[in-house]
Structures are given as structure tokens and as C-alpha cells.
Amino acid sequence: MGETDIGRKIKELVVELLFLTDTSPEDIKDDDVLADTLGMDSVAIFQIVAGLEEEFEISFEDDTFEQEKFRSVASMTEVVRYKLAGKSQDA
Amino acid sequence: MLEPFYIQTPRGRMYAVSHPLRGARECVLFCPSLFEERRCAYRALRELADEVASAGKAACRLDYVFTGESEGEEGDLTLGSMLADAEAAASWAREKGMEILMAGLRLGALIALETARRLNARGTVLIAPPSSGAEFAKEIIRQRQVRAMLTSGKGAPRGEVEAELERHGCADVDGTKVSAELWEAIRSFEPQAAEAGGVSIIQVGPRKSPTGASARLAERIGAEVKIAVSPPFWVESEKLEIDPVREALRSILGGYDGRDG
Numbered sequence: 191m192g193e194t195d196i197g198r199k200i201k202e203l204v205v206e207l208l209f210l211t212d213t214s215p216e217d218i219k220d221d222d223v224l225a226d227t228l229g230m231d232s233v234a235i236f237q238i239v240a241g242l243e244e245e246f247e248i249s250f251e252d253d254t255f256e257q258e259k260f261r262s263v264a265s266m267t268e269v270v271r272y273k274l275a276g277k278s279q280d281a
Numbered sequence: 282m283l284e285p286f287y288i289q290t291p292r293g294r295m296y297a298v299s300h301p302l303r304g305a306r307e308c309v310l311f312c313p314s315l316f317e318e319r320r321c322a323y324r325a326l327r328e329l330a331d332e333v334a335s336a337g338k339a340a341c342r343l344d345y346v347f348t349g350e351s352e353g354e355e356g357d358l359t360l361g362s363m364l365a366d367a368e369a370a371a372s373w374a375r376e377k378g379m380e381i382l383m384a385g386l387r388l389g390a391l392i393a394l395e396t397a398r399r400l401n402a403r404g405t406v407l408i409a410p411p412s413s414g415a416e417f418a419k420e421i422i423r424q425r426q427v428r429a430m431l432t433s434g435k436g437a438p439r440g441e442v443e444a445e446l447e448r449h450g451c452a453d454v455d456g457t458k459v460s461a462e463l464w465e466a467i468r469s470f471e472p473q474a475a476e477a478g479g480v481s482i483i484q485v486g487p488r489k490s491p492t493g494a495s496a497r498l499a500e501r502i503g504a505e506v507k508i509a510v511s512p513p514f515w516v517e518s519e520k521l522e523i524d525p526v527r528e529a530l531r532s533i534l535g536g537y538d539g540r541d542g
Binding site: 206207209231232233235236237239241244252254255256257258260 | 355420423424426427428430431434435438486488489492493512513516517522523
């Protein structure tokens, strides 16, 4: 899965998991700071972490839990891409 | 009208609230979750119990002994004591001549499932259950990691609770003192469904079809899944949007009307 596809899927997940009825995935910019633009708090991040693990069939380790990595769609895309690359190497 | 009361147990007095309905033949017993989830979901469970009463059945909510308004210190809570408390509430309802339907939220759903199996309850409603106690424990740890990440920039290691339990024999989970015995029991808790009596799962979340924990648990125990597209009210008490959960509950309870017990 390419970076663009991952980013698009993450935007869809954010909209779905956070019940954003007034926002569409296209409204979210890759570099938007989600805490500022969407008011993403710990509950929201928890939902997104669980959603990303389920959607991409990956598992986040302790070292994933750094604030910078959940700052924007771009940073989350990077984390997921890295995890998926590790998964395909393990396979 | 709500009627708070106490049920005497060998562990101390258990606080309960009944939503009585004169002449009701069935009582739905609500088992709450633990930790911050119990506090967040307090109002939602009260409203769901009201929904049960408006559907023509009695309802009873309980605070396990050692939690909430019940007697005792939280550090003494065990999985066995929670199961015994649920059974004590069921005995209270049966003494009043009512049949039992067990209901529970999150970890309370697994308590309800096990209690229903032990007591041959007429039916069971599992609201947003984890697929197992191990999954519940993992999610609690995850929530801690995310909260720590937002306050200090970095999440606490996932083995932190276990390390604290090993060092001190107890740990602080969301402000609740948890014993090593309780934590280990939760992690290995995997209740099965009773042979008789139906089991329904209410999946609460954004998805419109069975997914994740609901799907895994439904497959393991052979339960039907009802969907409630609604935010997770047990982690976010400020926005209480539980109408879809209400509707799912009403639909499940309606299925018991006119059915022989």
C-alpha cells in the first residue's frame, strides 16, 4: 500500500472513529496538527490507535507512543508505513 | 422511581439501585465496568436502566463491594468477589419472584456472561464487551500509555503495571488500587456462554457491521450482535449520545416478551 493510500485511509478512519459529521476526509490536510484542528484528545488518540491496529493489522510497541507520531496524518502515515514494511519483512 | 438499597454480603454491604416496576416478572441486572470506565459510564447505565423500566421490566444496578458506594476498600476487590456480588443481586431479584436477565458493560459484560451461565439466567445482554479479560487489560494499559504520552510526550512502558504489581503487590490503575490477584484474574478471564438462554452483544462504536472484539466474542460464544453506532460513552462521559444503544437494548428485550421463560 502506497503512502497516499495509507494517508487517505487514515483520514477516513479519523472521520469515522471520531464521529466527525461536519468534516470529510478531504478537509483534513496531511500536516494539520490534529489536536488544534480537530481537538483530538487522549480518548480520540486511543480510538485511532485501536482503529489503525485493526485496519492495518499491525501492533504498536511502546516506542510508538510519542506525541510527535500522532500529531498529524503525515506523521501517523509514517508510523504505519514503517510498521507495514516491518511486517512484510517478517513474512 | 429509583430506590437505592443495600444487599448484605459476607464481604460487606453492596450498594444497589433498583428501577422498580410493580408486577414486573423479569429484572435486568446491570454489572458495571471497573476503573475510570465505571465512573464515566455511571449516568449512561442509569439511563439504560430507565429504558429497561420503560420497556416493562424491572432493573437493578449495583456497585460491586469494595467499589463506588458499597462498603470496603478497592484494594480488596477480586474477580471472585465481583462474581459473588452479581450472584447476590440475582438472588435478591429471585427472592422477589422475578426471572433474571443479566446485562453488563465492558468488563461487567464478562461478569454478566459468567453469572448468567452459573445461574441459568433467562438471557444476557453484553454491552461493548471486550472479547476476553486479557483484551480488557490490554486496553486499560493502552489508555494509560496514551494519557502519559499526552502529558509527558512519551507513553509509559506497557509492562509498567506488571512491574508495579511485582514490586508492591498492587498498582494504581486510573486512581484505583488494584491487587496482583485481581489483575491476573482479569487477564485470564474468558467466560463461556450458558447452554440455555440467549446471549446478545451490543456493539457500540462507529462501525455498521460486527467487527473487532464483538465479532471475536460472538464467534467464540455463539451470540447475536446488534449494532449501536454511537461514541464510546465509557471513556467519554461529557458527550452522552446513547440513543442507538437504547434502541438496541429495547429491541433485544422485546425479543423476550411473550417468550416462555
